[in-house]
Amino acid sequence: MRFSKLYTVLGLTGATALGISGCGADTEIVSASELESAGVSAVKAQTGEDSQMDCGAAEVKVEVGASATCEVVVGQEESARSAQVSISSLSDDGYAVDVVLVPGWESETPPVSASDVKAQVEQTLKSELKVAPSVVCGDSLPRQVGASTACQVRFVGEDEPRSAVAVVKSVSDQGVPSLDVKLSPSVADEPLSDSRGSVAGVVADALEGQLGERPKVDCGGGFVVLREGQGLSCSVSSVAGEVLGEAQVVLRDVSGGSYSVDVTMQHSDPNP
Known part of the structure; x- marks a missing residue:
């Protein structure tokens, strides 16, 4: 496998300058240290x-065509x-080097491990759906x-x-x-739930804010499908245990696992 890297003969601003000795094109020499610098950078690139x-x-x-064998x-x-x-090759600004390795370089960039894929999928879905x-x-x-x-x-x-298919969209x-994650079934087809x-x-x-204190609320057990307009009833009592009434709850602004509620209180009659 070949590796190429452009190096300049003269010390131009913003370029890598090589110390070439001699006074003419036929006598310009690349030293061992300069070959090493060029080769290392080519391999790195x-x-x-x-x-x-x-x-x-x-x-x-x-x-x-001029070359040297290095380790x-x-x-x-x-x-x-x-x-x-x-x-x-040669140009007015410098020259390019080829590096041929023996044995050839066969290693590839290591893949993203399953654990790192998992972490990225978790983070992507949490960011998009507001739930982990x-x-x-x-x-x-x-x-x-x-x-x-x-x-x-x-x-x-x-x-x-x-199922979640993770696709590399850029590197x-x-x-x-950077991963794109596609859920199947999608949240649009099958909404998420919350307890x-x-x-x-x-x-x-x-x-x-309405009652002046944080009440005790009991909406029962199990889970609720997070769907826009989904309704449920919850019992409401004071911190001291006094039953305050029933709350009719409607889910709104549902986006993935995020939502708000509209609450209508039906207060208990103190004198039944």
Whole structure:
């Protein structure tokens, strides 16, 4: 596999300057340290790995095809590879080098682990739906746009998990993927649920301003489907235990696992 990197012969502003000796094109020489610098940067640009290169006392002329055999240790490898560093082209601004590794570089960018996919799916769904699901992802995911893997997602109050397909929509220069998550069935087709106990807490928050104190609210057990206009009844009592009446509750502004409530109190008759 070949790696190319452009280096400049002259010290131009904003460019990498190489110390070329001699007074003419036929006598310009690239030193071993300059070859090492060029080779290390070329390997880094293509593999993403830092490396250590040793070209000994090698020197080459600045001409296409001139080369030197060096040794290079890539990343955390314990043994060195042979690296043939050669000048592949010349321009007014510099020259390009090719690096051929022996044995060739076969490692690929490691995939996103199943645990990291799980964490990203959890975070994505929590951000979109305002509720944190339980996620299980069995496979890793290549760091390649369009790559996908399937996970299982379970939300509160649901007996069966949903399928979630995580698709890589972009990859940063540092190799960090951004995922798009598609649920099946979607929340639009099958709304989420919340426990009646959680709904009771939202109702208590809504009534606190009206009653001057936070009441005790009991909406029963089980779960409520979070659907716009969904209604339910809850009993309301004071902190001291006095029954205040029945609250008719309607869910509104439902978005995923987020919602508000409209509450209408039907007060108990103190003199039945």
